[in-house]
Amino acid sequence: MRDEKPIILCVDDEEIPLSLRKSVLEKLGYSVVTANSGAEALKLLEKHRVDLVLTDMLMPGLSGAELAREIKQRMPRIPIILFSGVNEIPEDAGYADFFLSKVEGPARMSAKISEVLSQSGYLTGPADSAA
């Protein structure tokens, strides 16, 4: 288990930011699967094992907060981070575990992800190369 990389599901409707984020997270030592919408993310979750969901807030269809609610109803133990370009915490963000600004930079994003992973107890710890 320890050597296995945590699997992060990245959800964003914008293709370029999503692919760059994927590369950064992989470089930080995570396995990454991506989805372009909330619906796609829910489908993916049924098939794949996912250790953490990092989702954009404003998306067509399900918003990040709505997606968080849907996921928590099905799989309450999966930690979810709302990842937003908006600096205000949304009112319906209660289902997510954390709210993170998109522009904190890779280092802070990584720190937050490992913090959430360890706090949730879903996984024993962050990937070795994440620091």
Next chain:
Amino acid sequence: MAAATSWNTSTMNSQGHAKPMEDHEKVNILMVDDQPAKLLSYEVILEDLGENLIKAASANEALEHLLKKDIAIVLTDVSMPDIDGFDLAEMIRQHPRFQKTAIIFISGVHLTDVDRVKGYRQGAVDYITVPVIPELLRAKVSVFAELHRKRRQLELLNQQLEHRVSERTRELKQRADLLDLATEAIMVRDADGIIRFWNSGAEELYGWPRDEVLGRHVNDVIAIKPHNSHEDLHPDLFSFGRWEGNLIHSTRDGREIVVASRQALKSKGDGGIGAILEINRDITATLQTEEALRRAERLAAMGRVAGIIAHEINNPLEAIINAFYLLRDHPTLDDEARRYAQLGEEELLRVAHIVRQTLGFYRESQHPVDISIPEILDNVLELQSRHFQLSRIEVEKLYETEARLFGFPMDLKQVFLNLITNAVQAMPGGGRLRLRVRDHVDPLTQVRGVYVYIGDTGSGIDAQHAKQLFEPFFSTKAAKGTGLGLWISKGIVQKYEGSIQFRSVRLAGGSATCFRVFLPAQFSAKTAKGRAVA
């Protein structure tokens, strides 16, 4: 008709007025004589006067008539059996109702009798000797009748006048009551500016009781802005007779209030100034509410714009930051290219930082987290570092403890940002900003926590502002301040079950102000939960 004619004539004769009387009310003439023949002859003589003639055969009968009717004239024989004319007259005079009743005695001339007649000089008394000359009797009766009628009219007029006066007094009283009911301050000052009227609305608005301002000059009671004195409005007031506008007045306790003022000039008969009437309505709260609404709307609009801009900037910004992050360690880059990529990433993170700080604070977590006060203070200092340089402010830090507590970093950042911004703005010409953090245990409650001191060597806080400092919309910075900073800060600190206090001292070389914030290390779970939901 003959009676009316003679009546008019008699009016002219007795009063010299050409104008006939409107009031033709007949008067009662009581004739008293024990001899029916004489009564009959008087009746014949006086018939033409057109008055009511009443006959009485004795003094007793006469008194009965007097009690029943309003008698204008008593024509009485002097010598009668039982009660003679003089006795009757005396009885009549003793009664207050009949003191004005005219009495004419008919008698043979005796010196003693004439003397007795003189004794009645105060009242309307006359006498006629026997044999009676009809014209003389008629003339005398007519004069008395007319006198009686005039007196009755005067009495009536007097009554009406008294009634009108009392009515008017009641009206005025009601009007004065109305003026006191008004919530507006209503005052009247005379041509010299001396206050002559001051209603309870004015008492309430200005805090001056009526008896302390009446007779004083208005300038000594109410300071006025933007004018120097109340007389500054006179040119307008004299040209147009009225003045309307907003003024800033000072109350007794030195508070400045904005009043919507209406003033009117009341001229005297000769064209000079009689008085200046002034009605003032306190619109301070209304203005503040309007201003607060405008501010709130502006802030909300700014918030919406900030949200959109933040979103539109942050999305591509994240992608660029990530791109540089991937680029900087890329194996194909030489050292120089790698350094450029690294610089690019650093600068982008700076942009991101500014966007985050200026386009609204956000809270990372729904739950309170473990935070360090010195860390938060350093964070705020970093934000303000440019201001320190510009204003030549030295920063002195003394962190005696790590001061870790459970809370929301953004909340506390806002508190310290407000306090530090105030301190910086109080030192436009430079100065020293002192920050100190130390552990503290409340001696009363034994609650553990930290004291955070933020001190400046700036302009100080006026004693008169001390009370209002934490009130919403209170600002000494006019357009620059929202007047909400300290109020919000206090609210945040109170949610942490802490306290915020300040001291300001004036020294010879300047002044020193210090705010002290107490934050308990652990605030109750209930509060923490409440905050998380919020």
